[in-house]
Amino acid sequence: xxxxxxxxxxxxxxxxxxxxVHTENYxxxxxxxxxxxxxxRDIPISLHGVGLSLGSAEGxxxxxxxxxxxxxxxxxxxxxxxxxxxxxxxxxYLADLLPLPMTEExxxxxxxxxxQVQSTIGRRILVENPSTYMQFRHSTxxxxxxxxxxxxxxxxxxxxxxxxIYLSAKNHGWDPLAYLAALPSDAIxxxxxxGHSARQLADGGTLRIDDHSSRVIGEVWSLYETALQRFGxxxxxxxxxxxxxxxxxxxxxxxxxDALIGVASDGVRRxxxx
Amino acid sequence: xxxxxxxxLEIQTAMRRGLLDDGHARVAALLDDALAPADRLRIYxxxxxxxLTNALRLNFPAVQRLVGEDxxxxxxxxxxxxxxxxxxxxxxxxESFPEFLQSFEPAASLTYLPDVxxxxxxxxxxxxxxxxEPLEYPQLLDIEPSVHRRLCFTxxxxxxxxxxxxxxxxxxxxxxxxxxAALAAIDLSTGAVWLLVxxxxxxxxxxxxxxxxxxxxxxxxxxxxxxxxxxxxxxxxAAAWLAAHFAAGHLSDFALSNTESLVVAGHAQ
Numbered sequence: 001x002x003x004x005x006x007x008x009x010x011x012x013x014x015x016x017x018x019x020x021v022h023t024e025n026y027x028x029x030x031x032x033x034x035x036x037x038x039x040x041r042d043i044p045i046s047l048h049g050v051g052l053s054l055g056s057a058e059g060x061x062x063x064x065x066x067x068x069x070x071x072x073x074x075x076x077x078x079x080x081x082x083x084x085x086x087x088x089x090x091x092x093y094l095a096d097l098l099p100l101p102m103t104e105e106x107x108x109x110x111x112x113x114x115x116q117v118q119s120t121i122g123r124r125i126l127v128e129n130p131s132t133y134m135q136f137r138h139s140t141x142x143x144x145x146x147x148x149x150x151x152x153x154x155x156x157x158x159x160x161x162x163x164x165i166y167l168s169a170k171n172h173g174w175d176p177l178a179y180l181a182a183l184p185s186d187a188i189x190x191x192x193x194x195g196h197s198a199r200q201l202a203d204g205g206t207l208r209i210d211d212h213s214s215r216v217i218g219e220v221w222s223l224y225e226t227a228l229q230r231f232g233x234x235x236x237x238x239x240x241x242x243x244x245x246x247x248x249x250x251x252x253x254x255x256x257x258d259a260l261i262g263v264a265s266d267g268v269r270r271x272x273x274x
Numbered sequence: 275x276x277x278x279x280x281x282x283l284e285i286q287t288a289m290r291r292g293l294l295d296d297g298h299a300r301v302a303a304l305l306d307d308a309l310a311p312a313d314r315l316r317i318y319x320x321x322x323x324x325x326l327t328n329a330l331r332l333n334f335p336a337v338q339r340l341v342g343e344d345x346x347x348x349x350x351x352x353x354x355x356x357x358x359x360x361x362x363x364x365x366x367x368x369e370s371f372p373e374f375l376q377s378f379e380p381a382a383s384l385t386y387l388p389d390v391x392x393x394x395x396x397x398x399x400x401x402x403x404x405x406x407e408p409l410e411y412p413q414l415l416d417i418e419p420s421v422h423r424r425l426c427f428t429x430x431x432x433x434x435x436x437x438x439x440x441x442x443x444x445x446x447x448x449x450x451x452x453x454x455a456a457l458a459a460i461d462l463s464t465g466a467v468w469l470l471v472x473x474x475x476x477x478x479x480x481x482x483x484x485x486x487x488x489x490x491x492x493x494x495x496x497x498x499x500x501x502x503x504x505x506x507x508x509x510x511x512a513a514a515w516l517a518a519h520f521a522a523g524h525l526s527d528f529a530l531s532n533t534e535s536l537v538v539a540g541h542a543q
Contacts, residue, residue: 024362024363024364024365025365027363027365027402028401028402028403029402029403029404029405029406029431029432030400030401030402030403030432030473030476031476034476050362051361051362052362053362055282056286057281057282057283057285057286058283058286061361061362063361064361064362064363067363087362088362089286089287089289089290090287090290091360092290092294092358092359092360093358093359093360093361093362093364094289094290094293094294094322094358095321095322095325095329095358095359095362095364096293096318096321096322096325098286098289098318100282101282101285101304103279103282105281105282106282109282133314133317133318134301134305134306134311134314134315135306136285136304136305136306137304137305137306138279138280138304139306199313199317201309201310201313201314202310202312202313203309203310205309205310207313207317209317
């Protein structure tokens with residue numbers, strides 16, 4: 001949900017299971033946070049942060065963490081999430097989710113920061129797997145091991161972005177099914193889906209870019225079905241925030257996801273009954 | 275960088291420099307992907323630049339419409355390189371953008387542009403300022419009347435003052451309401467404006483003050499003692515202006531200065 005939707009949401013109280021907003025858009029004391037407080041009375045809210053920079057070698061920005069804590073205190077979100085990435089270096093916010101080397105050092109930094117966040121805000125958070133366009137030559141573990149280790153060491157959950165798994169796997173030659181299989185099922189608290197685009201490199205290769213500007217592609221839907229079979233009916237969000245299409249296209253995409261979750265739920269119920 | 279395995283700090287420093295200065299050699303040496311390191315870094319750089327340019331566009335919408343999309347993007351590119359943000363809370367990014375525009379050679383002929391940007395910065399502050407309870411007059415009743423002149427006030431975080439030798443409030447309104455007729459009718463020689471910008475019940479208000487009440491407010495909001503602010507005002511109506519600030523909730527705290535002369539409240543004992 002974005003600011004331009006506030007009035008429409010307040011007026012119509014749409015029949016949605018929950019909503020996700022960017023935490024950074026509600027840090028001021030003006031009308032956005034007040035609108036969200038009102039919406040929150042009827043609709044569960046997920047606070048999705050993009051700027052905390054869990055992977056910064058130089059430590060977390062305490063003022064930013066305090067702002068996140070203040071938003072969480074006022075909104076009492078059902079879910080809170082951040083990214084396995086970094087955005088701050090040398091006191092500069094670089095405004096993108098930048099890739100980490102997959103090393104023990106980076107893992108220790110991320111875990112220390114997840115511990116710090118969870119103890120400061122008094123809530124469990126989810127961490128999202130990134131979309132990446134480069135790999136560092138001295139990485140010592142695959143990304144799926146890194147994700148699983150963060151969850152195991154800190155007790156945090158995982159926001160599994162299925163589109164990110166798909167495109168990072170394509171970009172780096174990984175097996176997306178092996179990635180899904182390595183994630184701890186009981187840690188998965190949310191799933192993201194999105195569209196992406198492809199870009200030609202100077203050497204003729206292709207990189208897939210996460211840009212949230214189109215329909216979810218068929219291969220990602222298939223991977224999502226596999227994820228639901230493995231993780232169960234997890235709350236799912238389709239990210240589409242560039243070149244936003246007519247509402248009926250969005251609804252169609254959401255219905256497709258709902259239908260697949262329905263299949264997964266039936267599977268769970270059958271398993272329960274057995 | 276040493277010959278061994280680079281540390282996380284070294285990697286992030288190299289990436290930051292590559293993103294800000296658009297150089298990729300240091301980053302290329304770190305990558306496993308032998309192919310097209312510059313292209314890979316550029317994907318991150320583009321995302322970063324787009325996000326920051328959008329933040330400036332949101333915070334300075336009237337400036338953007340006045341100069342057009344391409345000009346704004348070029349100005350933003352230079353500004354972002356010189357003064358990237360220090361925090362991920364981008365609602366207030368561009369604190370020094372008005373001063374940057376003042377020294378930005380291609381915009382030199384648009385003399386009023388930096389002041390439009392200053393007004394937009396004040397509006398941005400008003401929109402996003404943290405919540406604060408206004409100071410109520412009864413909270414001062416315990417203060418000895420003999421020391422009233424040493425009172426210093428903290429303005430409400432959403433309130434700020436803007437002065438311009440041009441009618442920037444009229445320009446700002448006409449641009450944002452896309453009122454081309456009003457914009458065409460603006461005469462830059464109509465003279466200076468003294469503005470007070472604030473958030474009232476969630477809405478932004480930009481009000482014109484007369485010069486003397488504005489200067490009184492300027493001294494008061496800067497944390498100078500009441501005595502000093504009254505001296506700046508030099509007007510028998512100043513007490514009424516102070517009462518109006520209380521009534522409008524423009525003040526959020528007070529302290530007692532150890533002097534009546536011009537001092538900043540934060541330094542008062």
